[in-house]
Amino acid sequence: MPKQIRLNAFNMNCAVHQSPGLWRHPRDRSTEYTSMAWWLHLAKELERGFFDGMFLADVTGIYDVYGGNSRAALRGGIQVPLNDPFMLVPAMAAVTEHLGFGITGNLTCEPPHTFARRFSTLDHLTAGRVGWNIVTGYLNSAARAQGQAKQTAHDTRYDIAAEYMALMYKLWEGSWEDDAVRLDRTAGVYVDPDKVHRVQHEGEWFHLDAIHLSEPSPQRTPVLFQAGTSTKGVAFAGRHAECVFVGANSRHGMVPVTQNIRANAVAAGRRAEDIAIFAMLTVVVDDTDALARDRLEEYRRYASPEGALTLLSGWSGVDFSDCDPEEPLRFVKNDAIQTMLSPVSRSNPEQVWTVGRAATHYALGGASPVLVGSPTTVAEEMIAWVETAGVDGFNLTYTVAPESITGFIDRVVPELQNRGAYKTSYGPGTLREKLFARGPRLSSPHPAAAYRHPV
């Protein structure tokens, strides 16, 4: 039986996520993102298609590197206006039973005690269907929104993240023992006070002296997602992440990336397969390869190269607004842009992209490969990815919404199922159990488990 493909829908609480300009397509309805109905419909569709989850991206600033101001971002609606991703999850959970939710939360702007409680609350309400995409931010505009002059240095952000994670584990795993909640009506004991432990944390970045306010939730620690691909980022992933999200431009280029991630897990004492790797992917499917190519061309007529450069400028910190389209693309090494561009540069060092080519390419599906073809073509290429590139599945972007996701579910999912590469029903239990089938909670040697009190 082929390896089972994992699928997340890659979304953001805005209209324009990875395909700038497509909101102008006559059939696109993504500008309805502010409404409840939009998200309830989408969640039910994804569950119909047996998606493992919805992965919700987020930023807390605006893309204001392009042109040195926020005008292009606003004009193109480039990840702005942008609403809070957390608020979508309880609503979508209320109308689904199995769908998971990976939520991006920037630890540099989330006070730890209330942030831990928010995730515990979601884990309770969803019966264990939530994951946290751990980010530290990259936009200076987000830092200024927090009252700082600019982003903390990249490596320092990972030091902060390491301490933050330890504090989260203390709250999620260490504060309440499994049998702390007694609910003994006769004795009048709701909680056994001896089984609840005060967290006293005096770190370099955080101070806290409190119990966690939430009782143990199904997963305690939410499923941990991470996306950084810098040296520090991958080391962090090797230690903490259960799911890693990667960008990629080619199947071949993916191999060293996934090998590196798994090697870092092994270096941290974990198993290579303890991490599920999701590659970002865009699919344009139609009944035949030719029709799919026509559809892609039709979509591309609405794609916005300026919007793509606005994103690329934000990711890289390089203002592309006055670049000549023929200028070779600069390679900028940081977590965001490396995810987006490095596979090209690494696997094809001789290949030089121009700014103009990048603008066109990234305007549809952002940094992801675009699979175009019939249901058969797409399904077979997806299977080849998981068989040969070391990935476990995909974060599927939307293009024209919601037709791209509906089309994928109607056309590609059955083909994957026919080939035995995709589930025909959900597995039991929490998101972590559905993904790894090894219990609802993190177990040793993951560092979270060390904070738990022995039963």
Add this chain to the structure above:
Amino acid sequence: MPKQIRLNAFNMNCAVHQSPGLWRHPRDRSTEYTSMAWWLHLAKELERGFFDGMFLADVTGIYDVYGGNSRAALRGGIQVPLNDPFMLVPAMAAVTEHLGFGITGNLTCEPPHTFARRFSTLDHLTAGRVGWNIVTGYLNSAARAQGQAKQTAHDTRYDIAAEYMALMYKLWEGSWEDDAVRLDRTAGVYVDPDKVHRVQHEGEWFHLDAIHLSEPSPQRTPVLFQAGTSTKGVAFAGRHAECVFVGANSRHGMVPVTQNIRANAVAAGRRAEDIAIFAMLTVVVDDTDALARDRLEEYRRYASPEGALTLLSGWSGVDFSDCDPEEPLRFVKNDAIQTMLSPVSRSNPEQVWTVGRAATHYALGGASPVLVGSPTTVAEEMIAWVETAGVDGFNLTYTVAPESITGFIDRVVPELQNRGAYKTSYGPGTLREKLFARGPRLSSPHPAAAYRHPV
């Protein structure tokens, strides 16, 4: 036609809110608060009963004054374990159409930029059904959870709150003009950049340089609730609050309290009726007065005086754990305890409560009056309150859940409706329109309106 009574259900994302011990009642199901089903059911019930809203209390620490530690709070489940209130709202909004939601948010632990976005997101998703209960906290344990040694001084907290509100208004009202979102597909203009304004705030407590990330929501600023009754607290309410929540022990004692609140509104240039005042109330109803008294006695058998003293200690900062039950109750003036005890002391200065009597009294319905009787008795007393005490409605606590709320809806609501004192359908529009019927947004002379760009 009699004055229309406004009703909120007074809840908290925990089992034990105002009636400690009642979770032990054989029919009580409040310990199911962690589940989605619990809240969806409750929301649908409240909408069946035409409640204006659910008012969600919150604290971000534990009641550890009683006995100098958190053992009593944990043992009795006294507002702990306690989950995040915000996460309940999208779920309940997904299954209701009209019910409003007043959510307690402590501004001392909410970074302003992301907090403003969270409320804007909720306002979008709920189509304008959210309110914010503005609090600054009173538990030292909550301060320690934020890495502080203890709470900031009371008056300073209000100075911080005043600056925080100005910053919120800048984000909610001033950053985006009403017609900023163009959605011009032909010109490719999502947002007109000239109509989005950067907020540059350099205050004593907060620094921020950013646009608000959310586009204008139906209400922009959520309906503003406030509960403080200190001199500074009432002045704050007079300036900012649209709804004020008050505790009260007697209808007579209420009069000076409501007069004072309305006088503060007038002093701030607003009209007395610009503030809707909700008194906390507990109802025990049955078919006849005698049956209702029996029901109350039966409930009281499960009420926990120790739990009540744990709450009173937290509210007052006074450790009641080694007090003699015959000791007269100390009067402690602060926002929390004044709400709870001052009406007794003020209106009946000669009446001396003992610690023991307070423990018994506060164990059922906390600081609220308890109306006990037949549907007729209860309805007529509620009508008398709004006719003579200057209140607009009630925050109704639960006792045995959910039967107390279901019983109220089945028995009391029809009696209020028969007397013309309660709606038989919801009014149109947002929560603000339903409450005040003067448009979805705050208007002059409320200070929020001054931050809006003229159309």
